[in-house]
Each structure stands twice: as structure tokens, then as C-alpha cells.
Amino acid sequence: MNNTTLKIDITKINASKIPDTDFTNLVFGKTISDHMFVADYADGEWSNARIEPYAPLSLNPANATLHYGQSVFEGMKAYKNEAGEILVFRADANQKRLNESAKRLCIPEVPEELFMEGLRQLLELDKDWIPNRPGYSLYVRPFIFATDDYLGIRPSEKYKFMIFTCPVGAYYSKPVSVKVECQYTRAAEGGTGAAKAAGNYAASLLPALQAQKEGYDQLLWTDGKSHQHIEESGTMNVMFLINNALITAPTTTGTILKGITRDSVLTLAKEMGVKVEERFLRVTELEDSLRNGTLQEAFGTGTAATIAHISKIHINGRDYVLPEIKEDSFSSKILNTLDAIKYGKIADTHDWIIKIK
Secondary structure: OOOOOOEEEEOHHHHHHHHHHHOOOOOOOOOOEEEEEEEEEEOOEEEEEEEEEOOOOOOOOEEEEHHHOOOEEEOOEEEEOOOEEEEOOOOOHHHHHHHHHHHHOOOOOHHHHHHHHHHHHHHHHOOOOOOOOOOOOEEEEEEEEEEOOOOOOOOOOOOOEEEEEEEEOOOOOEEEEEEOOOOOOOOOOOOOOOEHHHHHHHHHHHHHHHHHOOOOOOOEEEEOOOOEEEEEEOOOOEEEEOOOOOOOOOOOOOOOOOOOHHHHHHHHHHHHHOOOEOOOOEEEHHHHHHHHHOOEEEEEOOOOOEEEEEEEEOOEEEEEEEEOOOOHHHHHHHHHHHHHHHOOOOOOOOOEEEEEE
């Protein structure tokens, strides 16, 4: 990231919370760093860009987002290499996807300069919050929400764009068990499934909670029309290695999030010579592959989870236990390669890493 003429006012916290933070016992998303970036949208433009101490917001009870859900967000991670430099993985892709989500919800787009420079200065200021331990990182949460104080169903005229960060360890500490969901629907064609919209996640909470009560970590969502095709999981895209072919749902229907980790995995898989099939996997095909042993691996991909190995799949009242993942398994190799790129241990041949001083 290069220096820019964008002016960002900075107000530093009086005393950092770092001395009181246990970096060896981080619960994902619970510990928030010292500062946050904020910009306001009104009268057709973004202005008042600033960094200030992380603090609660003051909202009017008539705030439009509270009633009509005009809110989109992103998730990315920052790392440190051995030289202590800050490395951000594919932030440009996150910026583009945030704006794609914003357009779907009638939210004004955030200019690239505002996004990138706000991110750069925030990470420079809070660089000591980036953990130095393997497997740990600084999770970055950019988001936009409506700020009109008006009870009327129309796009808001005012918005806030914010970024805050939190040091994190692994999202999943062990392989996950999943249940194929054939009753509830996460997304339908023509809806907002491809947008990273807050409401999408609210609608998924009840069936996910029911699955957790039954002993499963997550759901495998199926299509809203027939419930016959696997789409994605609640926190990640999903991939299946069957007969040495990597199968994952396409993102062309508008029901599936265009995962940045998903795209990275598919790129690396093709370079490794693995056959990639972007197509819908039928539930019956998945069940057959579990029964006859042709399913070699199943895993989720996402910023928070990175690569989440799946150890058990529940379909039609039956649990299927998957083969144990080994160090030379495909998903393990992918995970190790991604981590090596993110921590600056191997060359970044795809220009995925943005380096901050």
C-alpha cells in the first residue's frame, strides 16, 4: 500500500489494552483491538474519515439498520512475517466483494482509496495486536450500515463505514461434524445469498442451533428449490474430493458467497494438477460416495476457518465418518501452502499479499 493524500484524523487511546490481554487464550471474536476506523456517508459522499479508540456506538432507536437490516460486512486477516512486516491476504478482493454486497442492498460503495488507506493506517496503529504465534492472526472486520433515523422502508440516505480488528486463533480447533439441511433454506435464486449481508446469517441461526443441539458443528445447506443439491456451509464454502476430483458448488446462481479462500483453493488445486469441477453435488451423489468409499476428503474454506476438515456428515438419519486427514492429504497440503503464503514463508506468485510497513 502506498501513501495517499487521503486525510485521516487519528485519536489514540490513552492506554492500550494489550498488557491485560492473554494472547495464549483467545476466543475468536471476543478480544477487540484498541482502535477503529470510521467514515460517514451523507449528501452523496463519504467524509470525516477518522481513527479513534474502540468504543460503543450511540444509536437512535429509530435507526434504519435496526429495523430494515441494511448492513453488509467483510472478513479478512492480517499476519506478521519473520521480519515483523504486516501482511494482509487479498484485501483488494474483500474491498471489491464488499461493494458487490453493498450494491445488492442499495448501500453506497466505498471507494478503494478510503477502504485501503483506512485499513493501512488502522493496522499500522494497532500492529502490536497482531499475534506472532503460528496459526494466529489479526481478524479484520470492515462493515457498512445505514444510519438514518427514520421508520420508512426505503434505502437510507446516511451510512457508516467502519473497520475494527481482533486477535484470533483457530476458528475450529478440531475437524467438524456437519448435517445436511433439507428443510430450512439459506438462500434462493433472486435473493441475497451472494451478498455478505447481516440478515443472511440471522436467518441461518435457528437451524444451525438445532443441529448443534443434535451434536453437529455446522450445516451443509441445500438449494432452496429442491433441497437436492449441496450449496455451502453456514460459515464457509464446502469442497469434496471424490475419485480425485475436487467438487464445489458454482457461484453463478446468486445463492452462494463468492469465497475468497474458495477462489484461492481452486487456483492452487489447478496448479497442483487436481481436477476441479465447479458444479452442484447432489445429496444422493454425496451419500453414494460416502457409502462406497469414493469420498476421500471433505472440507470447508473461509477466511475465519481457512481450511476446516470435515470428520462426519449426517444425511437422512445416518452419520457417515470420513477417513482421517493426514499430513499428505490434499486439504492439508492446501492449508500448509496457504499458511506459508500468508506468513511470508514462500513466494507469493499470485500477488495475493498486500504488505504494510
